[in-house]
Amino acid sequence: MTKALSKEEKTFFERKLAAVRDKVELSFEEAQNGIFNLPAPKEIYEYLDKFVIGQDKAKKMLSVTAHNHYKRLMIYKESDYEKKLDKTNLMLLGPTGSGKTYLVKKLAEFLKVPCFVADANSLTAAGYVGKDVDSLIEGLVDAAQGNYDAAGTGIIFIDEFDKIAKRKIPGKNRDVGGEAVQQALLKLVEGTKVEVERSTGFSKVKFQIDTSNILIIVGGAFIDLEELVAKRLKVGPTTNFGFGAALNQTTANMGLLHFAKPEDLEEFGFIPEILGRIPLIGVLDELTEEDLVNILSKVENNLIYQYKELFNHSENKLEVNDDSLIEIAKLAKQQKTGARGLRSILENVLLDYMFELKDAIITVDDVKKIQSQLGRST
Numbered sequence: 282m283t284k285a286l287s288k289e290e291k292t293f294f295e296r297k298l299a300a301v302r303d304k305v306e307l308s309f310e311e312a313q314n315g316i317f318n319l320p321a322p323k324e325i326y327e328y329l330d331k332f333v334i335g336q337d338k339a340k341k342m343l344s345v346t347a348h349n350h351y352k353r354l355m356i357y358k359e360s361d362y363e364k365k366l367d368k369t370n371l372m373l374l375g376p377t378g379s380g381k382t383y384l385v386k387k388l389a390e391f392l393k394v395p396c397f398v399a400d401a402n403s404l405t406a407a408g409y410v411g412k413d414v415d416s417l418i419e420g421l422v423d424a425a426q427g428n429y430d431a432a433g434t435g436i437i438f439i440d441e442f443d444k445i446a447k448r449k450i451p452g453k454n455r456d457v458g459g460e461a462v463q464q465a466l467l468k469l470v471e472g473t474k475v476e477v478e479r480s481t482g483f484s485k486v487k488f489q490i491d492t493s494n495i496l497i498i499v500g501g502a503f504i505d506l507e508e509l510v511a512k513r514l515k516v517g518p519t520t521n522f523g524f525g526a527a528l529n530q531t532t533a534n535m536g537l538l539h540f541a542k543p544e545d546l547e548e549f550g551f552i553p554e555i556l557g558r559i560p561l562i563g564v565l566d567e568l569t570e571e572d573l574v575n576i577l578s579k580v581e582n583n584l585i586y587q588y589k590e591l592f593n594h595s596e597n598k599l600e601v602n603d604d605s606l607i608e609i610a611k612l613a614k615q616q617k618t619g620a621r622g623l624r625s626i627l628e629n630v631l632l633d634y635m636f637e638l639k640d641a642i643i644t645v646d647d648v649k650k651i652q653s654q655l656g657r658s659t
Contacts, residue, residue: 319348319351319352319355320348320391320392321348322341322344322345322348323344325343325344325347325348325388325391325392326340326341326344328387328391329343329344329384329387329388329391331580331581332383332387332580332581332582333380333383333384333387333580334380334568334572334575334576334579334580335566335568335569335572336375336379336380336384336565336566338539338563338564339373339375339384339563339564339565340384342371342561342563343371343373343384343385343388343498343563344388346369346370346371346496346498346561347388347392347436347496349369350368350369350496351392351394351434353366353368354434354494357494365493368472368493368494368496369560369561370470370496370497370498370499370558370559370560370561371496371497371498371499371559371561371562371563372442372498372499372500372546372559372561372562372563373385373498373499373500373501373563373564373565374500374501374502374503374506374538374541374562374563374564374565375500375502375538375564375565375566375567376502376565376567376617376619377502377617377618377619377621378568378613378617378618378619378620378621378622379565379566379567379568379619379620380565380568380619380620381438381440381500381565382398382438382440382500383620384565385398385436385438385498385500386398386438388436389435389436394431394434394435394436395421395424395425395428395431395432395435395436396421396424396435396436396437396438397417397420397421397423397424397435397436397437397438398438398440399416399417399420399437399438399439399440400439400440400441401439401440401441401442401443401444401445401462401499401501402441402444404416404417404439404445404462404465404466413465414462414465414466414468414469415475415477417437417439417469418432418437418469418475418477418490418492418495419477420437421435421437421495422477422479422490427479429477429488429490432490432495433490433491433494433495434494434495435495435496436495436496436497436498437495437496437497437498438498438499438500439466439497439498439499439500440499440500440501441500441501442499442500442501443501443502443503443504443506443549444501445459445462445463445466446459446549446550446551447459447460447463447550447551447552448550459550460552463551463552463555464552464554466555467552467554467555467558468492469492469497470492470497470555470558470559471493471558472491472492472493472494473491473492473493474489474490474491474492475489475490475492476488476489477489477490497559499559503538503541503549505549506538506541506545506546506549507537507538509545509548509549510537510538510540510541510542510545511537513542513544513545514537514540516537536566538564539564541562541564542562543556543557543560543562546562567619568614568619568620570607570610570611570614571610573609573610573613573614573619573620573623574606574607574609574610576620576623577606577609577610577623577627578601578606584623584624584627585599585601585606588627588631591635592635592640592641595638597634597638597639597640597641598640598641599631599634599640599641599643600641600642600643601643602642602643602644604644604645605643605644605645605647605648608645608648608649609623609626609627609630609648610623612626612648612652612655613626616655625655626648626651626655629651629654629655630643630647630648630651631643
């Protein structure tokens with residue numbers, strides 16, 4: 282039996298919830314203007330477009346999915362909690378550094394809802410060593426700074442989702458990281474009540490969160506999935522599509538992921554039940570050198586702008602010419618790290634200048650100097 286809250290504990294929770302409610306409007310409490318302002322899919326897309334280069338189809342799919350999810354919650358509330366429409370969850374496929382996690386974080390930022398990013402590698406089925414799926418809800422509550430109402434309408438992004446595909450491993454009877462975890466996640470994805478226990482410092486209080494109101498987005502690189510798609514389409518995995526496509530490609534064509542279907546994901550190692558709960562598949566393309574240059578210097582709050590601000594604060598100047606930007610992009614492509622590798626490259630290029638607190642005019646030679654340090658040669 283749960284102990285009743287004392288006056289001091291009630292005050293503690295009221296203060297904590299009030300502090301967050303100003304930031305997170307969609308908690309089914311009255312917002313300052315009386316209603317939750319749900320942006321149109323185009324508005325969501327335009328916001329994401331400020332920060333993420335390319336990936337138009339994925340951005341549109343994410344915008345529509347999020348808009349419909351929160352529209353569904355508004356219908357539920359406005360019908361006095363009688364009309365409950367089924368939610369649609371989303372899967373994002375794409376190589377490392379293509380922007381999957383960044384897109385989801387920016388989406389949550391624009392909608393002003395809490396977001397928790399989890400790594401599927403750390404999940405296990407209940408009873409095994411590791412984190413079980415209930416820890417995802419606890420993480421979302423933490424992201425909402427303890428506001429359970431807000432957490433109940435937030436977003437959970439499960440990265441590295443492809444790592445929990447069930448694989449045939451000879452000699453192993455227990456499937457700790459595969460089908461068992463998928464079965465455990467199934468309840469969370471389709472909607473269940475999760476009990477979360479919290480300590481106020483005085484006593485422990487239990488809350489229930491209905492996961493059917495939480496938007497679940499999963500993502501991963503899904504390496505080798507393109508081979509299964511090629512097999513179903515009866516084409517070579519290196520075949521290019523489209524007019525004028527090159528015929529001498531020697532690496533797998535990641536564009537084949539755009540043709541992925543649930544049957545390919547089932548063969549990859551996912552159970553049909555969980556695929557039925559995540560019917561939408563959005564594909565992010567591998568970033569080109571031009572994309573990487575734009576991420577470095579064109580998008581809002583880009584990396585070059587950020588480092589210029591650091592230099593300006595010390596009354597120093599930073600200049601990076603166009604050729605240097607291209608060289609940095611080439612190096613990131615060689616490393617196969619996508620956008621996430623750009624900061625590491627810049628830190629190495631600028632290290633001595635930042636150590637000495639002096640002006641920096643970055644040239645192609647400066648970038649080439651650090652290539653051996655990063656394990657690449659020209």
